[in-house]
Amino acid sequence: MRISQFSKAILIALVASFPLPSLAQTTTINRSAPAPTTSDTPNGNLRPMTGVAPNVPTLSVKESQDTFRYTLGAGDTIKIDIFNVPELSGTQTIAPDGTINIALIGAVKLEGLGLDEANSLLREKLNPFLVRNIVNVSLLSPRPLNIAIVGEVNRPGPRFLSYVGGGGSSSGGGSNAATLTRALESASGITSRADISNIQISRRDGALGRRVITVNLQDLLEKGDISQDVRILDGDSILVPPLTQASDSQTRTVSKSTFSPDSFTIQVAIIGEVNRVGPQTLIYSRNGAAATGLAGDTRGAGIAASGGPVTLSRALQSANGVTEVADIRNIEISRLDDKGKRTIVKANLLDLITKADLSQDITLTDGDLISVPRLEKSNPSEYQQIAKATFSPTVITVQVVGEAVRPGPLQLRPNSSFTEAISFAGGLTNDADWRSVELYRVNPDGSIMRRNLVADLNLPLNEESNPGLRDRDVIVVRPSFGASILNSTTRFLGNIVTPFSLINNLIRR
Helix, strand or coil, rough: CCCCHHHHHHHHHHHHHCCCCCCCCCCCCCCCCCCCCCHHHHCCCCCCCCCCCCCCCCCCCCCCCCCCCCCCCCCCCEEECCCCCCCCHHHHHHHCCCEEEEEECCEECCCCCHHHHHHHHHHHHHHHHHHCCCCEEEEECCEEEEEEEECCCCCCEEEECCCCCCCCCCCCCCCCEHHHHHHHHHHEEEEECCCCCCCEEEECHHHEEEEEECHHHHHHHHHHCHHCEECCCCCCEEECCCCCCCCCCHHHHHHCCCCCCCCEEEEEEEEEEEECEECCCEEEECCCCCEECCCCCCCCCEEEEEEEEEHHHHHHHCCCCCCCECCCCCCEEEEEEEEEEEEEEEEHHHHHHHHHHHHHHEEEEEEEEEEEEEECCCCCCHHHHHHCCCCCCCEEEECCCCCCCCCCEEEECCCCCCCHHHCCCCCCCCCECCCEEEEEEEEECCCCEEEEEEECCCCCCHHHHHCCCCCCEEEEEEHHHHHHHHHHHHHHHHHHHHHHHHHHHHHHH
């Protein structure tokens, strides 16, 4: 059958109108197929990671337990926009009685209402006068918030806190936002015994009275949980409770926080085997170093440039260190608890200097009473370690008398050896009896100890032959037997010759 040219043209047009299969190669994705295993990867011999390392800190941010709702009150500056009625629109400050004034309706009380509630109230009041009842109320300048902060803060009591801006609060603490941490800053920060894991905020809740919000700022510091830094409202009361049990780790964490003060002062009392008993004032400074209080020592008292807590060792430094008979294993700290009763906390500072156990260097709080007991029996080898500690005196005074080149008082480092004192005195004279030098020491019971020692400068430190010295030791160097006879003979002959010389002088005259 022959096909005409016209039929061919129609056939070609029909074929062209249908889609032809693509000649390009395509890839079919089977979504139900399993994902490639680690054996398909270049490092197929490695085990896949199934979780995060247990010691790596992770963020844990929760939804805030508080629903923020700003309520209007006296002192708020608001803007009222009434559609197409400029003579009724404008800016107003809520009066002390909680009202504003609008020409057509008079005084309207807005105190205690939210912005949405204020909008509804004004629309209701203006509805009889408006064709198109469109009203908008916005907050221009919030009033200072009147709050109270009590408990473990450095300046408890009522205060005003600004909600926005950099104007700060009338109590002297700046605040850019009315959050809990800013409120704590305005109270000069928390104390070292504050329990920040159980802060309570009492808040007005309309007809329901007041409700309590419990906040854990420890989660904010350790997990970055910003939801714990709740916003503060007018009339809130904040309670920062004390720790039920001292926690050194929490104290150190809190001392570095933004709501901990940059400096503060505490007063403690120290009794027992220290060189200066009585009350001691300790200053913490985050940005500087404080003197130790030890005589002749200008070093910082346990505070680096980045700061540090006020600890037991610093208190002992301020008391000019412990004595040589101090029992640093059984130091007791009497501390007031949250019920006003005193509890005893014990510290073993020997573990601090021998095992680097920092938990024994307890962080102190205001009002602590520190008792350093006396050793029942002294241990010279143990004292050598204690003498090197930062809470021991930096210098001791030893007296050298007799046949020394430079006799007199000497300032030595603690536990300096007997022969070191002889060397610092310039050595012995030619008349000195170096084989029998006397060492006198006052014992804790008031008795006097006397020892005869050999002044051999080559002897190493040894409690038997070359003991370490204590504060107020006295070294007596007597002349030798031969030097004593020679001196006695010289004096005797001088007494005989002197009268004949006088008579001879008289005769010549």
